[in-house]
Amino acid sequence: MGGVGALTLVSWLVFQGFHRSRRVASKILIMVVFAGVSVAMFLSPILIQSPCLMEEKPLPTKPALFGHRGAPMLAPENTLMSFRRSVGCNVTAFETDVQLSKDRVPYLMHDNNNHFLRRTTDVLQKFPGKDFNHSTNLTWEELQELNAGEWFLKTDPFHSVSQLSEQEKKTAGNQSVPSLLQLLDLAKTHNTSVIFDLKNDDNNDTNDTNETVKTILNSGIPHDKILWLPPKHREDVKKVAPGFKHVYSNVADMNRDGADHLNVKYSALSTTEIRELRNRNVSVNLWVVNEPWLFSLLWCSGASSVTTNACSILQDKNQPDWTMGLDTYRCIWITVDLGSLLIMFTLFILQRRKERHRFSALAS
Incomplete structure (x- = not known):
């Protein structure tokens, strides 16, 4: 729809160039190119496919x-x-x-290998100098000494910490x-x-x-x-x-x-x-x-x-952001195309009258 709107606005300049051109070949070239672009734009919705173009009745079960x-x-x-x-x-x-x-x-x-434990625990502080590049470098008892929550409060990876209550922040900071x-x-x-x-x-x-x-x-x-x-x-x-x-x-x-x-x-x-x-x-x-x-x-x-x-x-989504029946979809884009054609025709006539008036003024 945005493309059709832009094409409709540009048509004013195209028609102005068409009417001001004095060579027949130039007029033909301008209209052939513009007509080709217009046909491609008007028919492009036929190529647009989306699984949400469906009737609401057969909507699949929510994932x-x-x-x-x-x-x-x-x-x-x-x-x-x-x-x-x-x-x-x-x-x-x-x-x-x-x-x-x-x-x-x-x-x-x-995380494993070179990133093992570094991002989501305080292993660097708890075991300075110890080799922990592999999961088997630490015993279960040693792993239990690590804090696995403070990093979340410090880095706020999803910018969501502010949404937590003070008790939730306290709990998060004490995870193992x-x-x-x-x-x-x-x-x-x-x-x-x-x-x-x-x-x-x-x-x-x-x-x-x-x-x-x-x-x-x-x-x-x-x-x-x-x-x-x-x-x-x-x-x-x-x-x-x-x-x-x-x-x-x-x-x-x-x-x-x-x-x-x-x-x-x-x-x-x-x-x-x-x-x-x-x-x-x-x-x-x-x-x-x-x-x-x-x-x-x-x-x-x-x-x-x-x-x-x-x-x-x-979890709160009860239906997809949008669904649309195919008949409704076709009706919308056909209506938009016809509206654009009507506006273009009007602009063409106005430009022709404007150029005739300008030519008459120059001739006099």
């Missing part, structure tokens, strides 16, 4: 919310406070990252690194699923999968609440824990194993591909989705769920 490291806009990521806050957002799954300590205790931490077992107990209490990455399973000689699966089985959480994402030892996991739901990071591997759960970046699939997968009853989770407009687009596409930092924002 479920997966709390990305909990609710990191409301509390320090990958802490129990963060996951508890995500429960208040009605998330259906906790998304997290699992690493193993020196004494083989699975715990929650995203949680174990996987603590998260599983919380998930079991709230009947919430858990999906996670094993950050170091490909980077060392030890098998982090074994200890992680053992911890899950000992926790007593229902097996169908575990959305197993790590690919390296997937076949072994299927034998030990056949009740886990296996989630894949690409369509090819999922199809190869005859599975029906997919977890990919939101930009990895087109809206058409999402719709086709959903028609095959494939559960499609997309990460990381924070903006309401993007959530709305994926909702219209039929996404099953999204992993989000903004669960507190998206």
